[in-house]
Amino acid sequence: MILSRPEQRDNGRVADPPSPLWRGNGVGETRVEHTSNEWVPHEKRVCLSIIIPVYNERDTLVEILQRVQAVPIAKQIILVDDGSTDGTRELLDSLQDDPHVRVLYHARNLGKGAALRTGFVHAAGDIVIVQDADLEYDPADYVRLIEPIVENRADVVYGSRFAGGRPRSAAVWHVVANRLLTTLSNLFTGLRLTDMETCYKVFRREIIQALAPRLREDRFGIEPELTAKAARGGNRIREVAIRYRGRPRQQSKKIGLRDGLHALWCIVSYANWH
Numbered sequence: 001m002i003l004s005r006p007e008q009r010d011n012g013r014v015a016d017p018p019s020p021l022w023r024g025n026g027v028g029e030t031r032v033e034h035t036s037n038e039w040v041p042h043e044k045r046v047c048l049s050i051i052i053p054v055y056n057e058r059d060t061l062v063e064i065l066q067r068v069q070a071v072p073i074a075k076q077i078i079l080v081d082d083g084s085t086d087g088t089r090e091l092l093d094s095l096q097d098d099p100h101v102r103v104l105y106h107a108r109n110l111g112k113g114a115a116l117r118t119g120f121v122h123a124a125g126d127i128v129i130v131q132d133a134d135l136e137y138d139p140a141d142y143v144r145l146i147e148p149i150v151e152n153r154a155d156v157v158y159g160s161r162f163a164g165g166r167p168r169s170a171a172v173w174h175v176v177a178n179r180l181l182t183t184l185s186n187l188f189t190g191l192r193l194t195d196m197e198t199c200y201k202v203f204r205r206e207i208i209q210a211l212a213p214r215l216r217e218d219r220f221g222i223e224p225e226l227t228a229k230a231a232r233g234g235n236r237i238r239e240v241a242i243r244y245r246g247r248p249r250q251q252s253k254k255i256g257l258r259d260g261l262h263a264l265w266c267i268v269s270y271a272n273w274h
Contacts, residue, residue, distance in 0.1 A: 045073070045074065046073070046074070046125070046126040046127055046146065046150060047073075047074040047075065047076065047124075047125040047126050047127075048073055048074070048075045048076070048125045048126070048127050048128075048129055048142065048146065049075070049076045049078060049122075049123035049124060049125035049127070049128045049129070049205065050068055050075055050076070050077050050078065050128075050129050050131050050139075051078050051080070051116060051119035051120065051123065051128060051129070051130050051131065052064070052068075052077065052078065052079045052080070052119075052131045052132070052133050053080050053082055053112050053115035053116055053119065053130075053132070053133065054079055054080060054081045054082060054084060054088055054092070054115075054133045055081070055082040055083065055084055055088075055109060055112075055115075055133075056084045056085065056086040056088055057084070057088055057133035057134060058084075058086045058087045058088045058091055060133060060134050060135050061088060061091055061092075061133055062091070063135060064131070064132075064133055064134070064135060064139075065077070065095075065101075067135075067138070067139045067140070068131060068139045069100075070139070070140075071139050071140065071142050071143075073142060073143070073146075074125075075100065075125065076100065076102070076123070076124055076125050077100060077101045077102070078101075078102045078104065078119045078122055078123065079092060079095070079101065079102070079103045079104070079133075080104045080105075080106070080115040080116075080118045080119045081103065081104070081105045081106065082106045082109050082110055082111065082112070082114065082115045083106050083107065083108040083109035083110065089105070092105075102122060104118055104119065104122065106118070110218050111217075111218035111219035111220075111222075112218075112219060112220060112222060113215065113217040113218045113219055113220070113221060113222030113225070114218040114219075116130060116215075116222055117212055117215050120208050120209060120211075120212040120215075121209065121212055121213075123205055123208070123209065124205075125205060126204070126205055127146050127149055127150075127202060127203070127204060127205065128202070128203045128204075128205050128208050129142065129145065129146070129200070129201075129202045130199055130200065130201045130202075131199070131200075132199045135245065136199070136244060136245055136246055137159070137199050137200055137242065137243075137244065138242070138243045138244075138245075140243075141159060141200070141240075141242045141243060144240050144242070145157050145159050145200060145202050145240055145242070146202060147240075148238045148240065149202065149204060153236070153238065154236045154237065154238040155203070155204050155207055155235040155236045155237070156201070156202065156203050156204075156207065156230050156235050156236070156237045156238075157200075157201075157202040157237070157238050157239070157240055158193060158195060158196075158198050158200065158201055158202075158237065158238070158239045158240070159195075159198050159199075159200025159201075159202070159239070159240055159241075159242035160193070160194045160195040160198060160239045160240065160241055160242060161195050161198060161242060161244040162175070162178070162179075162194045162195050163194050163195070163239055163240075163241040163242075164241045171246065174246070177260055178195065178196075178197050181196060181197060181224065181260070181263050181264070181267065182194065182195060182196040182197065184264065184267050185224055185227055185228070185267050188228065188267055188268065188271035189227060189228055189231035189232075189271065190231065191227070191231055191237060193227070193237075193239060194239060195239070196223060196224060196227050197220075197223050197263075198223075198242075200242055201223075201226060203230070207230070207233070207235060211226070211229055211230070211233070214229070215229070217266060219259060219262070220259045220262075220263065221259070221262050221263055221265075221266040223263065224263050224266040224267045224270065225266050225270050228266075228267065228270035228271055229270060
């Protein structure tokens with residue numbers, strides 16, 4: 001079931017309804033913020049919609065869900081299975097009775113971008129967060145990620161793996177490719193991001209749901225497309241430093257050469273989007 005109001009149980013009690021979030025008229029800007037992980041003040045509590053695209057993540061799915069559910073914020077979890085074939089779908093079937101979780105299925109593998117589009121339109125929370133189903137990104141960072149939006153200092157927040165320097169678990173080739181794509185994206189968007197390709201992209205719900213019907217990319221091209229379209233919308237975009245623990249290359253689903261070249265095309269193409 002979709003939670004239209006966040007009166008769900010959180011740590012044995014009913015969570016308070018969120019206060020309205022006012023959307024400012026800021027222009028595209030980016031700032032890196034090093035914030036705490038302290039709990040959001042009572043009067044500023046909100047409900048999160050966490051979109052988790054899933055493709056063959058049977059070995060990590062249970063643990064990532066436990067980590068997400070442990071975050072003490074009212075939440076709606078939306079899992080979008082993108083045609084898994086490793087037993088993940090059967091595992092997801094067992095979650096159908098959980099009132100805080102919605103599971104959606106693609107009949108075949110379409111790609112991360114397609115899975116995100118499916119999830120975005122079902123979001124009911126005040127703030128929407130993208131969460132990968134592997135264990136590279138830590139949901140304990142949610143509080144610091146939503147803080148600029150809750151405090152009305154941003155409309156969109158990116159969690160940067162590189163704002164505090166290169167994480168030791170990140171491969172050199174991955175860092176170089178990311179910096180190349182991020183630098184080119186910045187040239188076309190006017191932003192000052194350090195990690196355009198990050199999984200952790202956080203939006204006010206009204207912003208991402210206005211964008212969702214116009215998103216086109218099915219695969220990893222969704223990252224530069226979202227960035228370009230969010231920037232052109234005049235939204236206040238900020239970065240927050242996050243923790244990151246990369247998986248071994250043989251286990252990861254990082255973009256390959258073909259995806260990288262397509263990302264370059266997306267950066268140039270969507271720079272002129274209206």
